[in-house]
Structure formats: structure tokens, C-alpha cells
């Protein structure tokens with residue numbers, strides 16, 4: 353599903369990734385842990401087509417990312433993004449945020465998604481009128497709304513308390529499993545990472561199996 357070969361990334365003369373090899377199977381739920389500054393966000397950004405590596409290649413769903421022609425379309429069709437800070441648009445309602453970039457054929461499924469995530473009653477509210485945990489559920493709904501094949505999440509529960517954090521993580525895991533969505537999630541929280549199929553650890557630009 354995802355195959356990264358010898359990824360090196362430099363910001364100026366700073367090397368953030370050193371020849372990283374990494375792969376994810378279809379339907380796998382992968383967690384990446386590691387200290388701040390170890391290169392997790394850089395790796396996730398490259399895997400998810402948001403950043404072009406200095407060296408190396410990424411194949412995702414059978415496509416070499418360097419050769420994808422309409423990258424916006426490719427992302428909208430295949431990839432869901434969840435970030436630590438939700439990036440919801442404050443002047444759009446919950447429902448409008450979730451459906452902003454949705455394909456017509458997926459519109460009918462939004463109602464079910466809202467119910468599953470327990471945010472149905474919030475659909476006409478604005479992001480500033482709901483709690484942090486609710487906002488992250490909205491962000492998950494938005495990421496799932498187009499039925500992506502893969503979800504990339506960068507510390508999706510990083511600014512939530514532990515109870516909300518467990519809930520949000522469990523929901524993501526449950527829906528991903530049921531719908532056979534591949535997930536790569538960066539997390540600080542080792543307890544959460546232990547729910548993943550596979551855990552990797554980043555250390556100063558290198559990746560290894562966590563054990």
C-alpha cells in the first residue's frame with residue numbers, strides 16, 4: 353500500500369531523515385512514536401504527498417508520488433488527513449466543514465458518520481462553539497467523509513485530555529478496521545500506540561521497530 357525507499361530529507365543543511373525505508377500493508381494500522389524533533393512529521397508529510405523528499409521515493413496505492421499528475425485530485429480521492437490542531441474553518445458550521453471538499457456521491461453517508469462519531473447534534477454549530485474533543489471528532493469525520501483508502505494523522509489527540517484522547521483514538525481505530533482503511537498515526541502516547549498493529553520508533557531521523 354505504501355512503500356518508501358531510502359528517504360532522505362534536508363532542511364537547508366539540517367538532515368531530518370537519513371535514508372529511511374518504510375512500508376505499510378493494506379489495512380494495517382501503524383503507529384509512529386519518537387521524541388520531538390526526531391522526524392515524525394517530516395516522514396508523515398513525505399508519505400502523504402505533502403512534502404517532496406530531498407532523496408528517495410514513495411509509492412502509494414501503486415503510484416510513484418513523483419509521477420502523480422493531478423495531486424489535488426489524488427489526495428481528495430485517496431487520502432484523509434488529521435492534524436493535531438484541527439484546522440476547521442471557524443466561519444463554517446460543523447456540517448459545512450465536513451462536506452466542504454466532499455464528492456457528491458459521498459454526501460449521503462455523512463449523516464451516518466456524524467452519528468457514529470457522536471457529533472450529530474453539533475452539525476449546525478461552529479467550531480468555536482464546541483469542545484476540543486468534539487473538534488477532533490469533526491476532524492476525523494472530515495477525513496473519513498470521502499472514504500479514503502489511507503488516513504495520515506499527526507498527533508491527532510495531542511491537545512486532548514487522556515479520556516477524550518482514548519475515545520477519539522478508539523473511534524478512529526474502530527472505523528478504520530471496519531472500513532478496511534489503512535492508517536498511519538504519529539503519537540506521543542505509547543499507551544495508544546499499543547493499540548496499533550505495528551509500532552515504529554523514530555530516533556534522530558532513523559526509524560526502527562519499536563519493542
Ligand SMILES: Nc1ncnc2c1ncn2[C@@H]1O[C@H](COP(=O)(O)OP(=O)(O)O)[C@@H](O)[C@H]1O
Nearest residue numbers: 363366368386387388389390391392393394395
Ligand atoms: N520547515 C522546517 N524548516 C527547518 N527545519 C525543520 C522544518 N521542519 C522540521 N525541521 C527540523 O527537522 C527535524 C525533524 O522535525 P519534525 O519532522 O517536525 O520532527 P517531529 O515531528 O518528530 O517533532 C527537527 O530538527 C526540526 O527542527
Ligand SMILES: [Mg+2]
Nearest residue numbers: 392393394506
Ligand atoms: Mg511533529
